[in-house]
Amino acid sequence: MEFALDYPLHYLFAFAFFYPIVMSFFWVSGGLYYYWRRERKARPRTEPPPLEHAPMASILIPCFNEGEQVEDTVAAALAQRYPHFEVIAIDDGSRDDTAEKLEALAAKHERLRVLRLDRNMGKANALRMGALAARSEYLVCIDGDALLDEYATHWMVWHLTSGPRVGAVTGNPRIRNRSTLLGRMQVGEFSSIIGMIKRAQRVYGRLFTVSGVISAFRRTALHRIGYWSDDMVTEDIDISWRLQLDHWDIRYEPNALCLILMPETLRGLWRQRLRWAQGGVEVMRRYAADMLAWRKRRMWGVVLEYLLSVAWAYTMLLIVVLWALGLFVALPPALHVETLLPRWHGVILALVCLLQFAASMIIDRRYETRVGRNYYWMIWYPMAYWLVGWATTVVALPKALLKPRNARAVWVSPDRGIR
Template identity: 60%
Template sequence: MLPWGESTGLLATLFNFAFFYPLFMAWLWMVGGIWYFFHWERRIARTPEEPPELDEYPGCSILLPCHNEGGQVRETMDWLLKQTYPNFEIIAVNDASTDDTGEILDEFAAEHENVRVIHFSSNQGKAMGLRVAAVASRYEFLFCIDGDAVLNKTAIQWMMWHFLNGPRVGAVTGNPRIRNRSTMLGRLQVGEFSSIIGLIKRAQRIYGRIFTVSGVVSGYRKAALHRNRYWNTDMVTEDIDVTWLLQADHWDVRYEPNALCWILMPETLRGLWTQRLRWAQGGVEVLLRYGLKALRWRQRRMWGVVFEYTLSVIWAYVMATIFFLYFLGLLVPLPETLRVASILPEWNGVLLGVTCLVQFAVSLLIDSRYEKGLWRIYFWVIWYPLGFWLISMLTTVAAVPKALVKGHGERAIWTSPDRGVRP
């Protein structure tokens, strides 16, 4: 029993779960991440700039869906054309942009024979853009990049290595790195992508399946996509959806930390809220659509991911309930069994804080081989649990009803995101 408010009965159970769930998951991710590092990463005595030599270099198609990316897409295209991989085409989709995105893409197509552009007259959404580009592609291997991302010049070769050495590999996700870090929110997300997202992907590769590829940088085998009808256009997060579809079809999904991709992230609270709400709703939608099917014995490798995400949703509602009871108790008298005397953590908060710092230290140590100077943001990540855990809780609570009331088959279309403050 935890000492918070001398709680008893059901309330004590809620407090215990709210405390032990993040504590257990943090240590599980750390153990899994370290295991992954020594099992796979440590064996590769290469840097991201030294991709493995391949026995062959089959053609591949880079799919670039864009919507109002005029301020970023020129830089994105410049870096795509610098890829060290010798045999590729670029298929850019201008999804009814209202800025100069289409004109910029047409300029590149006129200058480079391996660049093609598809224009949509109305907003169709990212998933539809990817589907059309995939059908128009010439090659078996597809790599999807966001229109505001900067792909490291060796990333395609690193991801292609997995496809050529694993016939059951259906998708490979790269390693997104934060470009904009001039504000506290930007610096916090640098730590988040290393200590949370990167570490989780490593751990999930150890104990079964990956929850999602990173939609900003991912590769696919066209045969795997074709068997599963490509990306669904009615899911808020097409990347989570296609990851579950492929793994349910017994395709392997891998994580390649050397495939670096530099991305822009929100640096305002409003932009961060919108992004995280979309992520949370996408996760809930996938859980509602595939969760029960994934519990079948043939899908047993999905059980870890299903239970992990289900527990995270329950945790969010447990935390919301505790906060609700506390603030309600300030307004009206509550029965002793429901009274939350305090939400200020005691020894348990210290333990969670220390665990968080250890997790950040482990992840930054692993990720330091891919990005130098990460330790400079270690001070900032101290504030991560206070802000981002609260946002995660609130967005998950808000996402469940949104996912439940969303009409089946309703098209998910583009909205221009907050891309942060750029120096």
């Protein structure tokens, strides 16, 4: 793909080229600043800041068909190095042996309580039921396949107790299954892309979303906004926007680690990323009007970043369509796309990607000393994940806009990868 600014349409082509470069430098600069100010000389993960009065914390684990891994998840939650906590597992109408395993575990551990819902009502509803049953003001929420680091609860509760306007804390998910190329690339993605973005957004203003797999909340904040919405396919994005629109602060804590299972098939990856993309569009559709108020101006950067990403996806779609049409009909020079193969600008994009990966390695080695071995596989990241991300954004926009309002979002068992 070549472009020159002789034709108006070629400004779109220039946007397609410069957008990922500008955003990469935006994330890298913000991520490095965050690291330099808050992580470089911070406490080790195993020595969290002391709490004068350690309040009780409630760990919520919503489950749906998690029989294969729920015992490990509960065991990790019960192993927290925190003085006062309870674990509440919510079985949301599972069709496997999840409920039976949870009941057996509850009989052995006093800290564990089990809530059984008679049918699948969705993760948002399960979290709401767990929050209402909790005995604590501070709620740590993890997925039913996640292994919570033993110090994670302490780190997140420390943030929630550090200020009255801290409404939520998002943790640092780490990939657990790394047996395939897709799994190894996701190790790099979660540090060099997702972790870097969260650091940068924390520096520049607001977070787009907490990590649904590991996050903590102040129950007072949740009560003010009405808890989780059960008609959004991504309850984590929705709750993040509503908290921040209500002027609650969301923190990022990289020391709050959590091992998670991720898809390792293209079909599973597609379904996951399509859900993420659709969730972003649904949130934008619902809350776009609220963003116009001057009091909500701190969210404008997040909104602009998201709108630019959607515009980039559809710009790339236009380029692909013009290239395909050019194979069959003669197009005017202003609309002609000679090739989709990367040329000189492809080399620049690759160098920028390598720079971002290198910066994330500097930051991430603090949390995983041998993480660098997985960056060898990141050379394939643009081919695998950029294409999937682009395609899911294109598909998600009309899908979300055509979705009936107030339709309940229920559980769908995800691809847990090859272990």
